[in-house]
Amino acid sequence: MSLRKTLAILLSKIINRISILLGKQGVTFCGKLALKLCPDILRDLSSQVREGIFVTCGTNGKTTTNNMLNSFLKSEGKKTVCNMTGSNMLNGVVAAFVLSASLGGKLDADYAVIEIDEASTLRVFPHFKPDYMLLTNLFRDQLDRYGEIDITIDILLRALELCPDCKIIANADDVLCASLAKKSGHDFITFGINEPCKANPASTSEIREGAFCQFCGERLDYDFYHFSQLGSYHCPKCGYKRPLINYNATDISLKNGLSFKVVGSDNNERALSSNYRGFYNIYNILAAFSAASETGLELKNIDAILKSFKPENGRMESFKIGECNVLLNLAKNPAGFNQNISAVMEDDSPKDLVVVINDNAQDGKDISWLWDVDFERFSGANVKSIIVSGLRAYDMELRFKYSDIKAKAVINIEDGIKELLTGHTNNLYVLVNYTALYNTRKWLKSMED
Amino acid sequence: MNIRIGHLYPDLLNLYGDRGNIRCMMKRLSWRGIDAELVEYKLNDKVNFNDCDIFLLGGGSDREQKLVCKELSSIKKDFKKYVEDMGVVIAICGGYQLLGAYYQMDDESVEGLELVDLYTVQGEGRLIGNITIKSDLFDMPITGFENHGGRTTLGEGVTPLGKVVNGFGNDGNSGYEGVIYKNVIGTYLHGPLLPKNPQVCDYILAKSLSKKYGKDIILDPLDDSAEDRANNYSQALN
Ligand SMILES: [Zn+2]
Numbered sequence: 132m133s134l135r136k137t138l139a140i141l142l143s144k145i146i147n148r149i150s151i152l153l154g155k156q157g158v159t160f161c162g163k164l165a166l167k168l169c170p171d172i173l174r175d176l177s178s179q180v181r182e183g184i185f186v187t188c189g190t191n192g193k194t195t196t197n198n199m200l201n202s203f204l205k206s207e208g209k210k211t212v213c214n215m216t217g218s219n220m221l222n223g224v225v226a227a228f229v230l231s232a233s234l235g236g237k238l239d240a241d242y243a244v245i246e247i248d249e250a251s252t253l254r255v256f257p258h259f260k261p262d263y264m265l266l267t268n269l270f271r272d273q274l275d276r277y278g279e280i281d282i283t284i285d286i287l288l289r290a291l292e293l294c295p296d297c298k299i300i301a302n303a304d305d306v307l308c309a310s311l312a313k314k315s316g317h318d319f320i321t322f323g324i325n326e327p328c329k330a331n332p333a334s335t336s337e338i339r340e341g342a343f344c345q346f347c348g349e350r351l352d353y354d355f356y357h358f359s360q361l362g363s364y365h366c367p368k369c370g371y372k373r374p375l376i377n378y379n380a381t382d383i384s385l386k387n388g389l390s391f392k393v394v395g396s397d398n399n400e401r402a403l404s405s406n407y408r409g410f411y412n413i414y415n416i417l418a419a420f421s422a423a424s425e426t427g428l429e430l431k432n433i434d435a436i437l438k439s440f441k442p443e444n445g446r447m448e449s450f451k452i453g454e455c456n457v458l459l460n461l462a463k464n465p466a467g468f469n470q471n472i473s474a475v476m477e478d479d480s481p482k483d484l485v486v487v488i489n490d491n492a493q494d495g496k497d498i499s500w501l502w503d504v505d506f507e508r509f510s511g512a513n514v515k516s517i518i519v520s521g522l523r524a525y526d527m528e529l530r531f532k533y534s535d536i537k538a539k540a541v542i543n544i545e546d547g548i549k550e551l552l553t554g555h556t557n558n559l560y561v562l563v564n565y566t567a568l569y570n571t572r573k574w575l576k577s578m579e580d
Numbered sequence: 581m582n583i584r585i586g587h588l589y590p591d592l593l594n595l596y597g598d599r600g601n602i603r604c605m606m607k608r609l610s611w612r613g614i615d616a617e618l619v620e621y622k623l624n625d626k627v628n629f630n631d632c633d634i635f636l637l638g639g640g641s642d643r644e645q646k647l648v649c650k651e652l653s654s655i656k657k658d659f660k661k662y663v664e665d666m667g668v669v670i671a672i673c674g675g676y677q678l679l680g681a682y683y684q685m686d687d688e689s690v691e692g693l694e695l696v697d698l699y700t701v702q703g704e705g706r707l708i709g710n711i712t713i714k715s716d717l718f719d720m721p722i723t724g725f726e727n728h729g730g731r732t733t734l735g736e737g738v739t740p741l742g743k744v745v746n747g748f749g750n751d752g753n754s755g756y757e758g759v760i761y762k763n764v765i766g767t768y769l770h771g772p773l774l775p776k777n778p779q780v781c782d783y784i785l786a787k788s789l790s791k792k793y794g795k796d797i798i799l800d801p802l803d804d805s806a807e808d809r810a811n812n813y814s815q816a817l818n
Contacts, residue, residue, distance in 0.1 A: 497771075525806070525809045526813075528809070530775075532806050
């Protein structure tokens with residue numbers, strides 16, 4: 132037991148406590164410090180995990196899926212380490228382990244459930260080799276526009292080379308995930324939605340990236356889409372097609388939350404229902420369920436978890452401010468925004484809307500992606516008034532103007548939301564991009580009290 | 581009146597919200613009571629240059645540009661005739677590079693359309709950031725975002741679209757951005773370009789209408805206060 136290790140853990144815990152008291156995010160700083168004091172700390176602590184390490188990667192839904200998997204495992208009485216706050220680069224991962232360890236450097240955990248930023252996998256995997264990688268989806272993100280998704284795929288492939296025994300749990304409906312799993316040569320299983328879903332007819336106006344075969348370069352043919360590029364595809368040239376789905380969601384209903392059946396490739400059936408909303412959350416639940424099933428646990432308590440689930444961290448998180456129900460939702464890229472619009476449209480009662488767009492470095496400084504989102508769909512969504520806010524409110528105002536939808540720009544986010552809190556429909560949706568989330572959420576919480 | 585807009589290879593060249601440019605042209609026509617029609621040409625579709633009054637060539641990643649490049653050689657001759665006959669073209673980012681003779685990348689060279697005397701060579705690092713330029717054509721500055729690895733050099737006597745006020749422009753050195761040749765505009769600016777720069781949009785629309793109807797057409801003014809706000813805001817960014 133080295134002194135440096137104890138010191139690293141102690142200091143991290145103190146700093147984290149102070150950060151919480153000050154209402155600041157100190158997690159990544161803790162990780163940075165701990166790693167500096169004791170470079171071996173992540174390898175040391177992660178090696179103490181008794182049963183298995185899961186990592187979750189993918190463009191959208193990482194935090195939701197990873198935290199759900201964590202809850203599933205905990206409900207079976209398992210002890211876990213999880214980076215719940217979504218700090219998913221090397222320092223955030225280190226912090227999750229360090230803050231769970233005892234001052235004596237002992238970690239008491241059956242599983243580690245860790246979400247990792249795709250680009251950070253290459254920096255994290257030298258410290259530990261995951262047993263499972265859960266791949267949610269790979270969409271083109273606003274941040275890596277020029278670099279393209281190809282670079283992300285390449286990084287993940289190289290990272291997977293570092294852990295040859297890692298089993299992949301991939302979204303079969305996403306050609307990029309499924310192709311990646313196949314290309315890696317790793318053992319893999321899949322989840323997906325085998326048939327077109329009647330409850331969620333795919334938008335025909337949605338802007339889709341041309342999808343090309345990862346093996347021969349030919350344009351892929353789609354039999355149908357669920358949303359974005361998720362669906363059933365095949366390559367007319369080399370014959371590559373959507374792989375067999377091991378965990379298939381069927382009998383989907385979007386009324387009063389989500390419910391569906393999961394049919395395993397062993398023909399076992401399991402009905403799941405939750406108070407989550409948004410079609411895309413079926414993929415998140417399905418992904419977490421598939422991963423949890425791989426442990427061989429019975430999963431007898433997950434129904435209660437899905438039903439009592441209270442969304443946090445601005446993923447469809449609800450607030451009650453005076454008479455007004457506020458629903459906060461994060462969207463970082465066109466695919467995420469389009470899914471959010473679908474989720475808003477599942478509610479057909481009158482509503483108001485605030486859209487907050489920032490252009491800080493973590494959001495992407497280039498906001499041209501706004502024009503790849505189907506904002507036109509809001510014209511049929513029973514939206515009474517719209518306010519656009521954030522650093523790029525004027526660009527968002529234009530985006531609505533060119534969809535023939537009226538919107539008013541209020542740069543200050545709190546002022547913008549306040550305008551619609553009273554005297555309107557009392558059903559307010561707030562859609563924000565990344566850097567707007569933290570402060571907006573904090574402010575909404577403070578307004579609740 | 582009626583204008584047909586041809587979007588070349590939107591399935592490949594739509595890296596920077598280029599559909600926003602299409603939407604902007606369509607709306608600014610229809611708000612003035614002019615019919616607007618969009619024709620999307622996908623890879624392997626036959627392009628007849630007599631069918632449209634404006635062509636838009638957007639930007640793609642290097643890989644996508646290579647895919648399009650194969651296709652381009654088949655339309656090169658017809659496209660050249662269209663441009664020389666004062667046909668209207670707006671080419672953005674990767675599309676701008678394709679207007680020229682070639683785009684020399686590290687490992688290979690992509691042949692261009694040779695519509696305008698310019699060429700592009702990949703440089704060290706990408707030129708990324710908000711950009712504002714001043715063109716002699718308009719009082720209002722043109723503003724947007726640039727993100728390109730290629731450095732573009734214009735031939736002798738070829739007119740740039742404008743002078744760089746802040747940002748990098750064609751090559752980060754010359755102080756110039758974009759190109760204007762006959763009724764062709766090429767530029768690295770996206771954001772997308774046209775919604776915040778309605779002066780550029782209306783210029784293109786007026787040129788295409790004037791050519792089609794054989795007389796000078798002056799467009800009715802629109803309420804551009806939202807456009808002006810976004811333009812002003814973007815100018816102030818660095
Ligand atoms: Zn193929």
